[in-house]
Amino acid sequence: MYAIGITNDQSLSLQEAAVPELQPTDVLIAVEASGLNRADLMQRMGLYPPPPGASDVLGLEVAGVVTDVGTAVTEWKVGDRVCALLAGGGYAEFAAVDEGSVFPLPESLSFAEGACLPEAMMTVWANAFLRCGLQPGESFLMHGGTSGIGVMGLQMAKLAGAGTIFSTAGSAEKVDLCSDLGADVAINYREQDFVEIVESHGGADVIIDMVGGEYLQKNIAIAKPDGRICNIAYQDGFEATVNFAPVLMKRLVVTATTLRARPHAAKRQIRDAILKDFWPAVVDGTIRPILDSTFPIEQAQGAHERMSAGGHIGKIVLLKP
């Protein structure tokens, strides 16, 4: 099969690779579309090695058709249209994945749209709901509101009955989309001080952030008492000088998680919660994938450059040749 490999100069090119072998609980997916994630850029640069046992090919989510199933698979059969979260291996002709990380792709969605969903919805659920316990009526701040994660965070928080929903984004066009997706207070961080604005609305109970760096202290400043701040990445740096006095005084939780290294059972738990609470809204179109652009997989390098540049809105997706 073909797969995207990383050359010595950290660029991407189509190469020959072996079709992955199936574990008993794996399904094999003929990949029609692969979603990009920022983690892919870090992995390409050698900064985010795949966890033990995972493919060293890039790609954390795909949509496609089941072409084979392991001996213990019970949920899926050959021919099923699906999308799935992977620990790696998505930029390829075929991908193997534990059946508990697979979602049924609704007929109403294209493969490209399906490839926008697994990583973003599972990340939002694992962080805003499972880790931070976002409750109906609680205020919610989604940084990076038009990122792949952000567009799902806003829609899922809205559907779950969050109170005031705040978002940050870096252009007028992006701010408009945040409002469309459910943000009550959509902030252009290039022109406005999000700390001042969120404070003027009473603060946030739950904050999802991927910026880190100086945002850490700012998030602490605008969290409400008993608030929870969860980082899913630290794009401006893992290291920061933080004054924890407000963490103590407001009884805050500062936390961070990734999906990738979790065991299959944990991913299945997250998948099942989404199937129950949010997938019906995907099927009926209430929650919609936001597809920025598609690239043929052989142009994966160009897709990465578009993500690096930061002008995209929603998901960038690779399509099979």
Add this chain to the structure above:
Amino acid sequence: MYAIGITNDQSLSLQEAAVPELQPTDVLIAVEASGLNRADLMQRMGLYPPPPGASDVLGLEVAGVVTDVGTAVTEWKVGDRVCALLAGGGYAEFAAVDEGSVFPLPESLSFAEGACLPEAMMTVWANAFLRCGLQPGESFLMHGGTSGIGVMGLQMAKLAGAGTIFSTAGSAEKVDLCSDLGADVAINYREQDFVEIVESHGGADVIIDMVGGEYLQKNIAIAKPDGRICNIAYQDGFEATVNFAPVLMKRLVVTATTLRARPHAAKRQIRDAILKDFWPAVVDGTIRPILDSTFPIEQAQGAHERMSAGGHIGKIVLLKP
């Protein structure tokens, strides 16, 4: 009545004060014994103002006898021997407190012993159990193992069936007491590297810390995946430069809480959980107060100096003249 006041030079002396007025759900306690807490030292220095509505007299816990009850009190009657958590006002002849913050003092315990319990047990429960969700079998690190909080943390974790229990303390005598109270691995931090030792035992699921400063990164280093680190104070400083990469990779929770500013209902919830899960062990002597020393209340200044010096083991308590 008498009460300890703070003079202009931040020292303590006995003064005249008004007997506190009762809210409908308050009981009035004739104070026999008042427990010292580090927060008292900070408040004396002007660094920890009492929350709105609280007495500006020092003192966060007392033991004594109920001498009056508010019109809506249902749990207590005049003459009951009790101990209680206060938001302030403990260094005095009488203290008023919401009935939901009051515990029945077992006949087997003296007033001085009773004054060792409320703040420490409620702090341990609120942090190790309520906030951090310490589960049976999970490993637990109690910094400051012979502090007022530490001696209760070790005993309560042991009773709750924690796995490996680690503690840190600063002398051979203190380390021995930690072992007596339930620590499986009692570390003298002046002579040993607690990071190395805890790591060699596989790390800690839950860490309770009052040191802060450089301990923040060290705690992050030795927390197990999905571990929870909770600060109840930051004696070495609120500010630290922290690298959050391991927080993300290990999905850690970094949090901190205080009891003092919580509403009555929250304190009642904590009190009720302790009455159910831990008070029987206080009554039968399985959990025992560790009383360092007593001072007549008019020597409160000397009691504070003993706490500042740091040589104490367990609780320092003031007794009525």
